[in-house]
Amino acid sequence: MDKIFGRPKSLRDIPTHYCSGCGHGIAHRLISEVVDELDIRERIIGVAPIGCAVIAYDYWDFDCCEAAHGRALAVATGIKRVRPEAIVFTYQGDGDLVAIGCAETIHAANRGENLTTVFINNAVYGMTGGQMAPTTLLNQKTATTPFGRDAKSAGYPLKISELLAQLSGVYYVERVSTDSPVKVLAAKRAIKQAFINQIEGKGFSLVEILSACPTYLGMKPTAAVKWVREEMTKEFPLGKIK
Amino acid sequence: MRNQKLVPKVEILHRETSGSRRSSYKVTAFGKTRNQKILISGNEAIAEAAVQAGCRFYAGYPITPQNEIPAYMAKRMPGIGGVFIQSESELAAISMVMGASAAGARAMTSSSSPGISLKQEGISYIAGAELPAVIVNVMRAGPGLGNIWPAQSDYFQAVKGGGHGDYHNIVLAPSSAQEAFDLTMFAFDLADKYRNPVMILSDGMSGQMMEPIVIPEDRKNLLSGICCLTSEKKWAVTGCKDRLPNLVASFRMCLGDTEKLNQHLQGKYKQILADEQRCESVGIDEAEIIIVAYGIMARIAKGAIKTLKAKNIKVGLIRPITLWPFPETQITQILKHRLGRVKYFLVVEMSYGQMVEDVRLAVNGKAKVEFLGRAGGGVPTEEEIIKRLEVISDKL
Structure with a gap:
């Protein structure tokens, strides 16, 4: 019998450290599948974030480099500029990419760095214990918005993808989700496109992936996924933005 | 052969600036001539030395009194296949250097006191991830914004750590433009040898002052490797072709592993203390x-x-x-x-x-x-x- 489905070569066979229902595992796997399909495992260099995915490199079986919180795109810029033949990507959460690393994100994008960014938006800080993220929805309760996010004191969910799409240096921005098998397949297509863009030297590409964090949404995995589908997508509509 | 080493040719430019005649000197090409004396500022001596040491990546953010270094690099790097980036911040500049170094290049950033404070985050990460990097601090007066006048008030910050964690920079203090040149070249060798950040601690007066320097003809022999992407850096992230994947990181997930990393670093510092004292x-x-x-x-x-x-x-x-x-x-x-x-x-x-x-x-x-x-x-x-x-x- 032919084997038609298996573990990607670029994904290591180790137990996951992520919580039940977390979207990181899906995103890690999609990247690995794309790396295998594009046959770029020997060219790829990943830049890992600070956050729940800090040890993403434990799962990926290819070269990786750490960055300080928010500085992934600066580190990736350094790598790519001295190794233009390498395929360099950052994997960043909402706190990393949109809050503390907002300047690095905007400027790397604005320079049109030929990089790929996979941005996991789960509307909450996971590793530090469920604090408000820049992408936390209005009225969403977190450890630091115990009465719900109030725009008067905590501002609004920051739509970085729409913001980046305005920049001339940005080639491709798409928002996808992991809330259903069909959406996961669409997410994979977007990630693949973002890597193909880099291979073809098109410039900065970013894929925003809406992802569930059941632990800090205080929901069961199925309810958290439903929340992403029904609540998050209202604020963060899916589709190609640029 | 002694007459055949590469040394810079200098072009002397004169320009009228609001009535007063001002001269500036720039290194335009490298000819095969004997030891040559050139007139150069301390800051530019650092920049040219970095280039001659094989530095092919520079990122920095403007701040006085070190602006001659990024300006020099912006002119010099494109012609030699190097990279110059004016970064959006000091935080980004040092992280770009971290990335370039992780990818195997000789990389440098420069700044002055308030900017160096911002770089401490990245310096600590570079030390923790055991990456070579050269950081130049052309010190100015503090605290806070202070002023652009020269000072030596960042000694504690440079030699006692500066950023978080138990780490050390190797810190070199030039006292002339000649020594700024020599020590900068040496800094890249030390950084590679120990896989550790090396800081050049200069000051606004030394950086701005122009002095004659000699670029010795046998300079190249002093270097461990003039190539910007040395094949010896087996730890670098280059794409895992024909080898197991490499990881450049300071993070250690398991209890005890961070302590082990610290013990390893302390062993390295002990060796540096024993072997590298100079005066x-x-x-x-x-x-x-x-x-x-x-x-x-x-x-x-x-x-x-x-x-x-x-x-x-x-x-x-x-x-x-x-x-x-x-x-x-x-x-x-x-x-x-x-x-x-x-x-x-x-x-x-x-x-x-x-x-x-x-x-x-x-x-x-x-x-x-x-x-x-x-x-x-x-x-x-x-x-x-x-x-x-x-x-x-x-x-x-």
């Missing part, structure tokens, strides 16, 4: 008073020593070239051989007393340690040093 000593064998000063301050002190020699006051000088590791061995050796005869150490700094703490630790009560310092743009003058030495001399 210049002048008139030590006769001295009853020894001045300890570094950088431009040491040159001012040399003038004072010359004057006092004529008055038969026996003053020597220890000029630390490595601030970390601090040349404590030299001080303990002097005290061992000349105990009781060296009665005073006078530490002179453009600060309110930073290096003096390391001198006190090295002297360990075996002689008196006095301090003379000014900061915030004030520079102790030759006259002030002479005056203080005469007071000390009267107490002998």
